[in-house]
Amino acid sequence: MRKYLLIFTVFCLTLGITSCNDYLDIVPDRTQEVSLMFQRKDAAYTALATCYSYLPQNDALYASFVLLTDEVTTPFAKEPNSIKIMKGEQSTDEPLMGFWSGYGAAGRGQGSLWEGIRSCNLLIDNIDLVVDMNQEEKNAWAAEAKLLKAYYHFLMLKNYGPIPIVDVNAPIDASDEALRLYRKPVDEIVEYIISTIDEAKIHLPSRVMATNDLGRLDKVIASGIKSRVSLYAASPLFNGNNEFYSNFNDHEGNPFFNLVEDITKWERAATISLQAIEQAIEQGIAIYNYSESPRVYDTNNFQNSFYRTLYDVKFSIVEKWNSELIWGDSHPVNSWWQLQSGALMKDPTASAVEAAWQWISPTLRMAEMYYTRNGLPIDEDLSFNYSGRYDLLTIPPDRKIYAKPGLKTAYLHLDREPRFYSSIGFDTGEYRGWGELWTLRMRKGQTHGRIAQTSDYLLTGYALKKLVHPDSEGEGYDKLVRYAWPNIRLAELYLNYAEAMNEAYGPSQEVFDAINIVRERAGIPTVEESWGNTFIAKTPNKHTTKEGLREIIHHERMIELSFEGHRYDDLRRWKRAEEYLNQPVNGWSVDESSEFGYYQIKELGTRSFSTPRDYLHPIKTSELTTNPNLIQNPEW
Numbered sequence: 070m071r072k073y074l075l076i077f078t079v080f081c082l083t084l085g086i087t088s089c090n091d092y093l094d095i096v097p098d099r100t101q102e103v104s105l106m107f108q109r110k111d112a113a114y115t116a117l118a119t120c121y122s123y124l125p126q127n128d129a130l131y132a133s134f135v136l137l138t139d140e141v142t143t144p145f146a147k148e149p150n151s152i153k154i155m156k157g158e159q160s161t162d163e164p165l166m167g168f169w170s171g172y173g174a175a176g177r178g179q180g181s182l183w184e185g186i187r188s189c190n191l192l193i194d195n196i197d198l199v200v201d202m203n204q205e206e207k208n209a210w211a212a213e214a215k216l217l218k219a220y221y222h223f224l225m226l227k228n229y230g231p232i233p234i235v236d237v238n239a240p241i242d243a244s245d246e247a248l249r250l251y252r253k254p255v256d257e258i259v260e261y262i263i264s265t266i267d268e269a270k271i272h273l274p275s276r277v278m279a280t281n282d283l284g285r286l287d288k289v290i291a292s293g294i295k296s297r298v299s300l301y302a303a304s305p306l307f308n309g310n311n312e313f314y315s316n317f318n319d320h321e322g323n324p325f326f327n328l329v330e331d332i333t334k335w336e337r338a339a340t341i342s343l344q345a346i347e348q349a350i351e352q353g354i355a356i357y358n359y360s361e362s363p364r365v366y367d368t369n370n371f372q373n374s375f376y377r378t379l380y381d382v383k384f385s386i387v388e389k390w391n392s393e394l395i396w397g398d399s400h401p402v403n404s405w406w407q408l409q410s411g412a413l414m415k416d417p418t419a420s421a422v423e424a425a426w427q428w429i430s431p432t433l434r435m436a437e438m439y440y441t442r443n444g445l446p447i448d449e450d451l452s453f454n455y456s457g458r459y460d461l462l463t464i465p466p467d468r469k470i471y472a473k474p475g476l477k478t479a480y481l482h483l484d485r486e487p488r489f490y491s492s493i494g495f496d497t498g499e500y501r502g503w504g505e506l507w508t509l510r511m512r513k514g515q516t517h518g519r520i521a522q523t524s525d526y527l528l529t530g531y532a533l534k535k536l537v538h539p540d541s542e543g544e545g546y547d548k549l550v551r552y553a554w555p556n557i558r559l560a561e562l563y564l565n566y567a568e569a570m571n572e573a574y575g576p577s578q579e580v581f582d583a584i585n586i587v588r589e590r591a592g593i594p595t596v597e598e599s600w601g602n603t604f605i606a607k608t609p610n611k612h613t614t615k616e617g618l619r620e621i622i623h624h625e626r627m628i629e630l631s632f633e634g635h636r637y638d639d640l641r642r643w644k645r646a647e648e649y650l651n652q653p654v655n656g657w658s659v660d661e662s663s664e665f666g667y668y669q670i671k672e673l674g675t676r677s678f679s680t681p682r683d684y685l686h687p688i689k690t691s692e693l694t695t696n697p698n699l700i701q702n703p704e705w
Contacts, residue, residue, distance in 0.1 A: 123185030157677030212272035276352035284399020292345035303334035304642035313681035338569035366506035378592035397553025425543025439489035444593035494532030501539035529656025650678035
């Protein structure tokens with residue numbers, strides 16, 4: 070059985086300490102500790118694990134950026150820092166969810182990425198001291214640290230814009246002034262990241278799962294990271310952003326951001342993304358399709374293509390190390406504070422519900438985001454009753470694949486695409502959980518959702534199904550089916566390529582084909598079929614213009630990658646955050662027991678996004694005091 074890289078636990082337990090930050094503070098300044106760390110392979114492995122330990126833990130409820138948008142909300146008493154940021158509660162004295170200085174959070178928290186970069190440099194500089202490793206192993210471990218260093222610089226770049234470049238650690242006797250680094254221009258940082266990825270790829274292993282620990286970096290992962298970096302670098306936030314940052318200059322008056330759009334950045338992103346796709350396919354990566362036997366509760370329905378598609382979509386996320394997963398997080402949260410528990414509904418018949426919290430609830434906006442069964446937005450499909458989408462109707466027998474016939478629901482919940490039904494649970498719809506199939510009854514006093522006046526309830530009346538394995542049971546954490554969080558999967562690379570190609574060259578068959586690979590697995594018609602149908606498309610042939618296809622690609626991405634932590638960064642890099650993150654969060658009236666009362670839209674809170682301030686995170690005030698060469702981000 071292949072071993073997982075149990076990064077943070079191995080590191081802390083090996084050293085017998087509770088504060089990894091304390092250790093990192095002293096090691097680089099004590100040569101004796103450094104020599105011991107790289108004396109033997111086992112000790113050096115701990116140093117490598119330290120480098121990995123700074124990877125953000127996306128499946129941790131209070132540390133995850135997944136909740137940092139308008140996709141979901143939680144009960145007011147359970148609000149994590151991500152939602153507090155969305156409500157405008159970010160500050161410079163103690164920044165929430167800051168990579169620059171690190172932050173605490175239930176579950177694990179996040180160390181400063183500068184410490185992570187420092188740890189990577191430490192390994193790169195000293196790995197050759199290890200006496201019981203051959204040179205090939207040393208080169209491979211150094212390459213992993215080098216790729217992690219590049220990735221940490223990228224994470225800092227996308228949140229803070231211009232940052233210092235820390236390619237080597239300062240010597241012990243460095244002067245205070247030598248330690249006071251300056252922020253570099255965005256283009257220089259991007260080039261450094263990409264060149265460092267290329268250097269790392271030389272010695273990284275190919276994707277040979279029999280010899281490469283699950284979750285450790287390889288050439289295919291490096292190519293996937295490079296695709297993402299190049300896409301962000303070409304995007305409007307970083308490419309020609311004269312609107313926001315024309316006066317954001319360094320100490321010498323030079324702009325941190327290039328102020329004129331460079332189309333060649335999109336061309337490079339397209340080339341890099343295509344190479345990443347081709348390399349992934351060569352190494353056996355493929356769009357996932359479910360090939361096992363159906364769950365017992367779907368045995369009679371599994372011949373229906375709709376149900377098969379539900380499985381294809383669902384298990385592309387929750388099946389462990391599946392064919393589509395390019396980079397999975399191999400150290401998921403083991404017990405408390407994980408997203409799956411936050412999303413898992415309670416079984417009212419269970420003797421215990423320790424690991425099922427039913428806190429995380431998709432917003433009404435996300436319920437409306439998914440396409441119709443025709444592969445069109447609900448306001449672009451002439452066959453969909455958009456104006457009456459909140460109206461109640463009795464579910465007819467021919468809609469039984471969507472909801473329980475004879476019961477009532479909003480028209481919004483019918484005639485939608487399979488990804489909607491795979492990702493979001495709604496009143497009278499089906500929910501696969503606890504190894505069973507439920508018909509959800511979500512009104513107050515019914516079986517599910519708002520059972521009683523409790524702090525554990527689905528605030529919007531929607532359940533988040535996408536992140537919950539259907540065989541997970543919430544009686545205890547040992548009954549949860551854990552899976553590697555999808556840091557990068559193949560569907561993202563196809564959408565990266567489609568976006569870059571359209572921005573560089575406009576609509577083409579290559580762009581359509583890339584999108585259609587994702588849409589085919591989702592069980593909806595091709596872009597050409599949906600948007601070329603003049604009988605149902607409100608804006609026929611929208612896909613034939615660059616601007617129209619851009620909107621289609623953005624929408625496709627927001628659906629396919631929903632709840633995976635992409636939306637916050639995508640909205641920012643597209644410069645569309647104020648369009649989405651300045652509106653109320655809505656849901657159904659879950660405290661009502663009658664059908665009419667429940668199906669009334671209720672405002673549940675606000676989102677606040679200040680432009681341009683919130684496009685970049687603030688640097689902590691104390692960091693500016695320690696290093697006066699730093700310049701705070703605009704309007705903070």
